[in-house]
Amino acid sequence: MKFAKIPMATIVRLSIYMRALKELLDSDVDVISSERLAKLCGVNPAQIRKDLAYFGEFGVRGVGYRINELVNQIKDILGLNRPWNLAMVGLGNLGSALVRHGNFIKHGYVFTAAFDTDPQKVGKELSNGLIINHVSELEDIVQERDVHVGIIATPPGEAQSVANQLVLAGINGILNFAPVQIQVPDCCHVENVDFTIKLDSIAYHLSFED
Amino acid sequence: MKFAKIPMATIVRLSIYMRALKELLDSDVDVISSERLAKLCGVNPAQIRKDLAYFGEFGVRGVGYRINELVNQIKDILGLNRPWNLAMVGLGNLGSALVRHGNFIKHGYVFTAAFDTDPQKVGKELSNGLIINHVSELEDIVQERDVHVGIIATPPGEAQSVANQLVLAGINGILNFAPVQIQVPDCCHVENVDFTIKLDSIAYHLSFED
DNA sequence: ATAAGTATGTGAGTTTATTCACATTAGTCA
DNA sequence: TGACTAATGTGAATAAACTCACATACTTAT
Incomplete structure (x- = not known):
């Protein structure tokens, strides 16, 4: 499927195009021009054609x-x-909310495991029926349940150690919500989600762009 | 403060540098080279110097x-x-978790208002003492409490209408967690957080990068 | 069947971003 | 004081990404 060196930005945009297109699936139109799609996604029409090309x-x-x-x-x-199987590590406010969040399942991502270190939480059942396991069981369960992607929603101090365990368990994709840069071997692909960084960008624009 | 046209990527990286530097504040070192900082942040040392320059x-x-x-x-x-004042709009799983999340306050962002349309939720008190108001009061309260940035955590169908109301209320910065592209006038700066898009990137890498 | 209209696919040109490489300057030690 | 070391700041070179502009190909209408 991969023919040349693809810009990472292209991959991100493809997701965005797909989101917009999915919205249109239910509507009465079944054909769209690059120009109209571009307007919906806020990009240049030629960009869309290049990305697809x-x-x-x-x-x-x-x-x-x-x-x-x-x-x-x-x-x-x-x-x-x-389908892609996910494991959530860290079931605080954010982790719990994410597991309950409908958007993952909507796009084909399924939580098949959940881990925490808090004895209060281990053994509890989540709204989707998953039982929270202790992080010490991570390696076994990840392999057992064929988890493909680990999601880190722990406090920052634990993120690196969790990442290490995920890598040991054979995971090659990590979505990191902890506000630290985690170090992993090249075989593993990490994406970070840090909303305070986005807020910083907004603060900068509000302060100096006009 | 702003001297030339600054790449957006530079602004994002400055936030990342700052996060890493803040971690080091408590440690015993008080000087760092661009080389060491670069390693911590996963970028090129010259990039850091250029960004700062x-x-x-x-x-x-x-x-x-x-x-x-x-x-x-x-x-x-x-x-x-x-300080920057935030308003959360939409107090479902995600919105509620974000209001409780400690990372905002840690970086100087304060929730000063919260809105929802669900009559079950309006009037309820959040863990930080904020009372949830109805979205119909948005314009008044935003101005009263000097809100600078609106955070949208509603279902996708309501996001655009909420954005319109925020703009009407005079808000120029929006952090959008709804998985749709919202349209706003140029005066308003929008940042999107969509984790399923990040997951798509991971899926791509796991499928085709080796 | 032919002409008109439309929107893709793409090479070339342009802009933007990153990295290199080195001159510059602060600090240290003899 | 002067030579040595270290790491910044920056012009130049490279690389990457985006946009333009048009040839190409499909559809429709006459």
Whole structure:
């Protein structure tokens, strides 16, 4: 599926296009031009065509893109035509809210394990039926339940150690909500979500952009 | 403070540098080289120097950067040497968890208002003492309490309408957790947080990068 | 069947961002 | 005081990303 060196920004945009296209699936239109999609996503139309061109020709000249075909093609490109199993580590406020959050399942991501170190929490059942296990069982359970991606929602001090354990357990993808930079071997891909960094950008714009 | 056209990526990295530097404040070292900081943040040392050079000369040649001075200087650059007031809109799982989350207050962001449309929720008190108001009161309360940034944690269908109301109330900064692209006038700066997009990137890497 | 209209796919040009490499300057030690 | 070391600041080189502009190809209507 991968033909050349693809800009990371392209991959991110493909997700954005797919979100917008999915919204349109229920509507009466079934074809869209790069121009209209670009407006919806806030990007340049040529950008969309270039992004897609890395992977093939998905449009029809003079017509546009058939929405449901394109959704499936982007899914193929991103590797989303299959379920992905998630493990949540850290079931504080944020971790618990994320497990309950409907957006993951909506896009094909399924929580199959949950871990914490707090004895108060271990053994408890989450709203989706998952039982919280102790982090010491992480390696075994991750392998047993075929977890593909680990989500870290622990306090910052524990994030690195959790990451180490995830890597040991054979996990190659981590979504990190802890506000620290975690170090992992090259085989493992980490994405960080830090909303205070986004707030800093907003603060900067409010202070100095006008 | 702003001298030239600054890359957005630079602003984001400054936040990252600051996070790393803050961690070091308690330690015994009080000077750091761009090389060491770069390793901590996973970037190129020259990148750090360039980023800082947009705003002035903060280091000492032959020595490095004094950590606490640099933290303060980055705060000045980003506009963080003052408190910022936040309003949360949408107190479902995620919104409630975010209000309780300690990371905001830690970096100088204070929730001063909370809104929802659910009559079950309006009037309830949050853990930090805030009372949830109805969204219909948004404009008045935002102005009364001097809210600077609105955080949208509503279902996707309501996000645009909430954004419109925030803009009407005079808000120029929005942090959007709803998985839709919201449209606002140029005066308003929007940052999006969409973790399923990050998961898509991970899925792509796990599927095709080796 | 042909012409008109439309929107893709893409090479070339442009802009933006990153990295290199070194001159510069502060500190240290003899 | 002067030579040596270390790490910044920065112009130049490189690399990456984006946008333009148009040739290409599909659809529709006459």
